[in-house]
Amino acid sequence: MSKQRKAVALISGGLDSLLAAKTLLEQGIHVEGINFFTGFCVEGHTHAIRKKDKDKPKRNNALWSAEQLGIKLHIIDVIDEYKDVLINPKHGYGANMNPCLDCKIFMVHKAKEWIKENDFDFIITGEVIGQRPMSQRKDTMPIIAEESGADDLLLRPLCAKNLPMTLPEREGWVDREKLYGFSGRTRKPQMALANNFGFEDFAQPAGGCCFLTDKSYSDKLVDLWSARGDKEYDLDDIMLLKVGRHIRPNNNFKVIVAREDGEARFMQGYKKEFLNMNCASHRGPLALIDGKPTEEDLIVAAQLVARYGQGRDAEVVDVTIREKDGNERQVQVQPFIADKIPQEWFV
Amino acid sequence: MAKEMLNAKRLLCPLPVIRTQDKVKKMNHGDILEVVCTDPGVMQDIPAWCRINGHKVLETLSEEMEYTIILEVG
Numbered sequence: 471m472s473k474q475r476k477a478v479a480l481i482s483g484g485l486d487s488l489l490a491a492k493t494l495l496e497q498g499i500h501v502e503g504i505n506f507f508t509g510f511c512v513e514g515h516t517h518a519i520r521k522k523d524k525d526k527p528k529r530n531n532a533l534w535s536a537e538q539l540g541i542k543l544h545i546i547d548v549i550d551e552y553k554d555v556l557i558n559p560k561h562g563y564g565a566n567m568n569p570c571l572d573c574k575i576f577m578v579h580k581a582k583e584w585i586k587e588n589d590f591d592f593i594i595t596g597e598v599i600g601q602r603p604m605s606q607r608k609d610t611m612p613i614i615a616e617e618s619g620a621d622d623l624l625l626r627p628l629c630a631k632n633l634p635m636t637l638p639e640r641e642g643w644v645d646r647e648k649l650y651g652f653s654g655r656t657r658k659p660q661m662a663l664a665n666n667f668g669f670e671d672f673a674q675p676a677g678g679c680c681f682l683t684d685k686s687y688s689d690k691l692v693d694l695w696s697a698r699g700d701k702e703y704d705l706d707d708i709m710l711l712k713v714g715r716h717i718r719p720n721n722n723f724k725v726i727v728a729r730e731d732g733e734a735r736f737m738q739g740y741k742k743e744f745l746n747m748n749c750a751s752h753r754g755p756l757a758l759i760d761g762k763p764t765e766e767d768l769i770v771a772a773q774l775v776a777r778y779g780q781g782r783d784a785e786v787v788d789v790t791i792r793e794k795d796g797n798e799r800q801v802q803v804q805p806f807i808a809d810k811i812p813q814e815w816f817v
Numbered sequence: 818m819a820k821e822m823l824n825a826k827r828l829l830c831p832l833p834v835i836r837t838q839d840k841v842k843k844m845n846h847g848d849i850l851e852v853v854c855t856d857p858g859v860m861q862d863i864p865a866w867c868r869i870n871g872h873k874v875l876e877t878l879s880e881e882m883e884y885t886i887i888l889e890v891g
Contacts, residue, residue, distance in 0.1 A: 507831050530831050530858070533865045542870055547835050709829065735882065739827040739855065 475643040476500040476590040477625070478581055481543060482679050483531025485660055485672045486596030486628060491539050492667050493627040494594055497644055501594070503543040504584060505532040506577050508552040509708045510681045531679075538669065548580065549705055556682070557701045561613075566688035568680060570605040571613065578618035585623070592623045592638045599629045600654040608632075628652045628660070681712065690716055693817045697721050697761065706743065710758070713737065716817040717774055723761035724817070725771045727778050742794055747775050750800055751788035754779020769803060776805035820849040826883070830858040834866050841872065841890055848890045849875070859884050867891075 479491040481503035491501050536543035555576045559569030581593045597606050615624045622637040625644065631651030638644040652659045664672060681687040690711040695701045697718065713733045714726040728734035734756045744758040757775045768791060776787035782805050792798040823840050825833035833854045840850060852863060863886045864874045871891035878885040
């Protein structure tokens with residue numbers, strides 16, 4: 471009896487990885503999923519911080535995919551290791567701060583390590599030639615296989631017929647004839663295959679599954695690095711770039727103002743890490759102050775906070791300034807007039 | 818049968834799931850783990866993770882801004 475072959479599938483939570491894994495399951499391969507959390511992943515939950523997005527499904531799409539497939543999913547925290555990928559991408563960035571090619575090489579490399587540790591035979595991904603401008607091109611896909619170290623252990627079931635044979639195909643573990651030859655940006659073949667497999671409800675993230683492809687997010691990240699003078703970051707830094715209105719009046723400090731209740735609730739959790747303020751005399755948002763503000767800077771910050779509260783048209787507004795240790799004091803400020811806030815302050 | 822607690826407050830999914838996964842790896846069949854979180858998404862994700870990995874959710878509690886999931890390691 472032939473040995474049961476085992477593949478690990480990179481599961482992003484999108485349609486392509488779902489289909490790639492299903493294709494191999496149909497061939498009798500034992501498949502388990504792997505999902506890497508870089509800290510920049512776009513998840514239903516990140517959107518769910520904002521109350522206005524409360525109707526979006528609060529689910530982790532990778533877990534959902536695994537459940538649809540009936541496979542195990544291993545979610546791996548790569549936040550620290552990923553810093554080097556983001557800060558020093560050998561192949562550079564895409565349109566924003568997205569190091570897509572280096573990212574894919576990194577993830578396939580991690581998967582290669584994983585199959586070695588867990589006695590699996592090969593790796594599958596949902597990549598399709600021509601689907602994405604940086605990491606999924608005919609000339610870059612061999613680079614991923616080579617630089618990740620996966621080489622011919624990396625099988626892309628959705629476009630395998632357009633690529634040289636891999637080890638699982640040569641050895642007959644997988645029937646190449648039952649793989650696909652998709653290419654280009656069209657989603658029609660994937661939709662048809664999803665239909666064949668009976669998948670009806672699946673995630674189709676328009677801008678991919680990474681915040682680094684988002685211009686606004688990338689701008690905030692660059693601003694953070696530029697203000698600090700180095701490219702270090704921690705998880706709290708990158709989570710906070712996802713929420714609030716970011717206003718930088720000066721290089722030494724930034725004000726993060728909650729835009730609505732959901733964000734304020736999330737930001738409450740950072741009150742012991744950041745100096746923070748909110749209006750005392752009127753209803754108003756919570757704001758976190760990042761950096762090292764002077765006393766004068768704190769008055770500017772308080773004026774900004776007052777501008778976004780219900781006292782925006784009042785002569786004066788009382789603002790509570792709270793230190794990280796919980797000590798608080800009040801200042802009385804005149805709210806900023808909206809069009810008097812210099813545009814360049816908005817990150 | 819051991820009973821352990823995991824504080825996953827302030828973490829957004831999938832981090833509470835990852836922390837749960839890492840904790841469960843060190844526990845034995847039949848052990849009980851109580852996970853306390855603040856991301857409401859865990860109410861979907863930890864049960865989903867349990868279903869696909871063979872663990873059993875014994876109880877879920879939601880109080881104010883805290884969400885607790887009690888699971889039995891499979």
